[in-house]
Amino acid sequence: xxxxxxxxxxxxxxxxxxxxxxxxxxxxxxxxxxxxxxxxxxxxxxxxxxxxxxxxxxxxxxxxxxxxxxxxxxxxxxxxxxxxxxxxxxxxxxxxxxxxxxxxxxxxxxxxxxxxxxxxxxxxxxxxxxxxxxxxxxxxxxxxxxxxxxxxxxxxxxxxxxxxxxxxxxxxxxxxxxxxxxxxxxxxxxx
Amino acid sequence: xxxxxxxxxxxxxxxxxxxxxxxxxxxxxxxxxxxxxxxxxxxxxxxxxxxxxxxxxxxxxxxxxxxxxxxxxxxxxxxxxxxxxxxxxxxxxxxxxxxxxxxxxxxxxxxxxxxxxxxxxxxxxxxxxxxxxxxxxxxxxxxxxxxxxxxxxxxxxxxxxxxxxxxxxxxxxxxxxxxxxxxxxxxxxxx
DNA sequence: TGCAGCATGTAACCTGTTACATGATTAG
DNA sequence: CTAATCATGTAACAGGTTACATGCTGCA
Numbered sequence: 385x386x387x388x389x390x391x392x393x394x395x396x397x398x399x400x401x402x403x404x405x406x407x408x409x410x411x412x413x414x415x416x417x418x419x420x421x422x423x424x425x426x427x428x429x430x431x432x433x434x435x436x437x438x439x440x441x442x443x444x445x446x447x448x449x450x451x452x453x454x455x456x457x458x459x460x461x462x463x464x465x466x467x468x469x470x471x472x473x474x475x476x477x478x479x480x481x482x483x484x485x486x487x488x489x490x491x492x493x494x495x496x497x498x499x500x501x502x503x504x505x506x507x508x509x510x511x512x513x514x515x516x517x518x519x520x521x522x523x524x525x526x527x528x529x530x531x532x533x534x535x536x537x538x539x540x541x542x543x544x545x546x547x548x549x550x551x552x553x554x555x556x557x558x559x560x561x562x563x564x565x566x567x568x569x570x571x572x573x574x575x
Numbered sequence: 576x577x578x579x580x581x582x583x584x585x586x587x588x589x590x591x592x593x594x595x596x597x598x599x600x601x602x603x604x605x606x607x608x609x610x611x612x613x614x615x616x617x618x619x620x621x622x623x624x625x626x627x628x629x630x631x632x633x634x635x636x637x638x639x640x641x642x643x644x645x646x647x648x649x650x651x652x653x654x655x656x657x658x659x660x661x662x663x664x665x666x667x668x669x670x671x672x673x674x675x676x677x678x679x680x681x682x683x684x685x686x687x688x689x690x691x692x693x694x695x696x697x698x699x700x701x702x703x704x705x706x707x708x709x710x711x712x713x714x715x716x717x718x719x720x721x722x723x724x725x726x727x728x729x730x731x732x733x734x735x736x737x738x739x740x741x742x743x744x745x746x747x748x749x750x751x752x753x754x755x756x757x758x759x760x761x762x763x764x765x766x
Numbered sequence: 767t768g769c770a771g772c773a774t775g776t777a778a779c780c781t782g783t784t785a786c787a788t789g790a791t792t793a794g
Numbered sequence: 795c796t797a798a799t800c801a802t803g804t805a806a807c808a809g810g811t812t813a814c815a816t817g818c819t820g821c822a
Contacts, residue, residue: 394781425783430783
């Protein structure tokens with residue numbers, strides 16, 4: 385069975401949220417408006433077309449609720465195919481490119497892993513993420529060393545922000561990886 | 576004179592780079608491939624159409640170099656109109672929305688300010704950026720306090736990454752603001 | 767001779783933005 | 795009664811991605 389791949393972060397976010405509980409387009413909008421997922425588009429012009437595409441591809445299924453009343457809602461839930469596509473998307477290999485240009489997407493994928501992937505797979509993801517982030521940090525630090533002296537104030541400061549951002553992310557990934565490893569080994573011991 | 580506004584980060588990055596020195600499409604690609612601006616698309620399918628649009632709108636001007644040889648290059652430089660549009664784009668007010676959804680764009684704008692804006696304007700930009708980042712950090716921290724206990728491991732960890740990222744950015748903005756203020760006052764004193 | 771790098775481009779496809787539009791329900 | 799909120803959508807437009815395509819130049 386060929387699982388269609390998910391193209392955009394918005395589609396991934398929708399599938400992830402629907403993996404937690406069924407929801408209407410409006411429910412999803414509220415999540416995007418009121419939680420830390422504000423980083424995503426909450427505009428109807430993005431959400432409703434995305435839902436239609438996901439339904440067209442068989443990744444989600446909509447059911448009309450309160451059919452008889454005058455204000456029906458479309459409640460969507462993840463299909464088997466949708467769950468497969470979501471899991472496939474979460475387990476895609478992590479590349480340096482992803483770390484540089486799509487870090488948000490990587491964090492989004494990670495945020496949904498607990499309910500959908502085993503701890504071993506989550507661990508692999510985190511390990512690669514930590515390594516690649518650390519690696520890119522080194523590259524950026526080296527560039528800073530070379531270039532900073534000749535750069536104008538604002539350019540240099542902006543580069544500093546980039547370095548510091550990757551520094552905390554690398555630290556965070558390392559810390560989180562350790563936590564997860566501890567979880568795993570304590571479970572292994574109690575077995 | 577109505578200065579057309581710049582729509583994408585890529586267009587802004589191109590104009591910013593051309594404000595430093597004229598360059599060909601290929602030169603720009605190399606910058607995107609080899610410097611910290613890797614975060615931008617370096618694909619020809621993005622850069623060349625963007626250059627054509629900027630030229631169409633009169634923001635840049637292309638001149639064919641080495642016309643007589645068999646391998647001509649198009650060297651683009653910023654026009655007066657382009658510089659005006661760039662300055663206008665750099666001085667647009669900073670909103671909370673920008674901090675949440677387009678932080679990269681804000682940093683990009685900041686990175687080009689030194690040569691194009693006065694220190695006073697740069698200072699205003701940084702002050703608002705610092706305030707809004709700090710403000711959103713508070714919101715995220717509050718959300719973490721409320722939600723973290725009930726969240727699954729990976730969701731909570733992802734939220735932590737967000738909090739820590741905004742924390743360093745807020746700190747960075749505050750620190751950079753202070754540096755700039757010191758610069759300004761020492762110049763004022765020596766006058 | 768052949769390969770890496772220079773230099774530019776096109777086309778199909780997908781997605782997001784902005785702005786507009788509609789109508790129902792509920793709280794004050 | 796009326797404003798806010800619920801709930802869903804459409805259309806024009808712009809932009810990026812991927813993949814493909816072309817031909818030159820310098821070097822080994």
